[in-house]
Amino acid sequence: MMKKQLIMEKALELFAKQGFEATSVQQITEHCGISKGAFYLSFKSKDELIIEIIDHFMIQFTSEIDYLVRNAKDEENLLFKFYYSIFHSFQKHSDFGKILIKEQSRSFNEDFILKMRYYDRLMDKSILSMVERLYGDDKVKEIKYDLVFCIKGFMSMYSQLFLFYNVPLDLDLLSTSLVEKTNLLARHSTVPFISKGLIKVFEEPALEELTKEQIVSLMDQEIEEMEESVEKESLILLKQQLHEPTFGRAIIKGLLENIRNHPQTKWIAYLLVSFFNI
Numbered sequence: 027m028m029k030k031q032l033i034m035e036k037a038l039e040l041f042a043k044q045g046f047e048a049t050s051v052q053q054i055t056e057h058c059g060i061s062k063g064a065f066y067l068s069f070k071s072k073d074e075l076i077i078e079i080i081d082h083f084m085i086q087f088t089s090e091i092d093y094l095v096r097n098a099k100d101e102e103n104l105l106f107k108f109y110y111s112i113f114h115s116f117q118k119h120s121d122f123g124k125i126l127i128k129e130q131s132r133s134f135n136e137d138f139i140l141k142m143r144y145y146d147r148l149m150d151k152s153i154l155s156m157v158e159r160l161y162g163d164d165k166v167k168e169i170k171y172d173l174v175f176c177i178k179g180f181m182s183m184y185s186q187l188f189l190f191y192n193v194p195l196d197l198d199l200l201s202t203s204l205v206e207k208t209n210l211l212a213r214h215s216t217v218p219f220i221s222k223g224l225i226k227v228f229e230e231p232a233l234e235e236l237t238k239e240q241i242v243s244l245m246d247q248e249i250e251e252m253e254e255s256v257e258k259e260s261l262i263l264l265k266q267q268l269h270e271p272t273f274g275r276a277i278i279k280g281l282l283e284n285i286r287n288h289p290q291t292k293w294i295a296y297l298l299v300s301f302f303n304i
Contacts, residue, residue: 030068033058034079042121046076046129046138077137083122084145087115089296091149093286095156096299105160105208109180109201116185117197123189127182153177161212169212171220176211180204238268241297248290257291260284264298278302 036058040049051072055065069075094111098104116123129138153174157166166173184200187193236244245265252258260281267273273281282298285291 029060029064033060033065033068033075034082037075038079038121038125041076041079041129042124046072046125073137077141079122080138080141080145083119084141085293085296088145088148088152089286089292090115092152092296092299095152095159096304101160104156105205106201108156109204110197112181113185113195113197113200116189117195120189123185127186127189149178150174157212166212168218169215172215172218173208173212175220177208180207236297238301241294241301242268244294244297248294252290257285257288261291261294268301275304279304 033054037049037054040053040057044053049072051062051065054072054075055062058065069078090111091108094107095104098107126142154170157170157173157177161170161173163170184204188195242265245261245268249258249261249265252261263273264278264281264285267278267281282295282302282304286295
């Protein structure tokens with residue numbers, strides 16, 4: 027295991043038990059069996075370590091959900107698959123799930139707060155897209171933002187049952203139950219609280235969109251580091267497409283699919299899907 031990955035995994039265990047503030051670099055190095063010097067060769071500070079852990083998990087989390095919502099062919103089962111995927115991820119990465127819930131309510135780390143707001147707004151976009159697709163924008167136009175918050179509330183509160191109270195998790199039953207509740211809200215809610223104007227307030231400052239040049243820079247870094255592979259060749263072709271558009275939509279989708287599951291290119295795939303509007 028690479029030293030950087032070891033530090034992240036061991037630190038995550040301590041953060042889940044003790045929280046960010048209560049965990050020192052000394053405790054992390056002792057838990058890893060390494061020196062402080064070795065720690066600082068990998069991370070400049072504990073705060074940098076925290077941000078890298080968040081990026082590592084949230085990149086996977088948000089990109090998988092975005093892919094699910096964009097590419098679901100069976101809309102009847104989309105909501106079930108959405109909830110199933112969410113809670114399966116929390117179950118698989120329970121330590122991260124614990125710190126995600128605990129630290130968002132008590133952290134004073136500004137970088138952490140800004141980072142979580144960024145990913146939270148990406149998740150909002152995916153959920154809103156799903157809501158409009160499932161129920162029709164014209165039918166839920168007045169209540170769709172309330173629905174987004176209700177769905178996020180279900181995600182947060184029900185995950186606490188098995189993260190903190192050790193309630194046995196039946197993913198099928200939980201997902202089916204939440205689909206029923208969400209459908210009832212979508213079909214029978216008539217009094218909206220959250221308006222588009224209020225959403226604008228929550229979104230300040232505006233969600234930063236990466237420029238084409240910034241995306242190309244990220245691609246260059248990964249191309250340089252990756253070994254020869256289908257993923258690397260696909261990344262090179264997608265970079266060429268950014269500079270000189272020649273491929274059709276189907277080819278671009280195929281190239282994006284090639285890089286979507288590779289850990290080094292998952293986030294770039296997410297960014298390119300938005301850039302190409304696919």
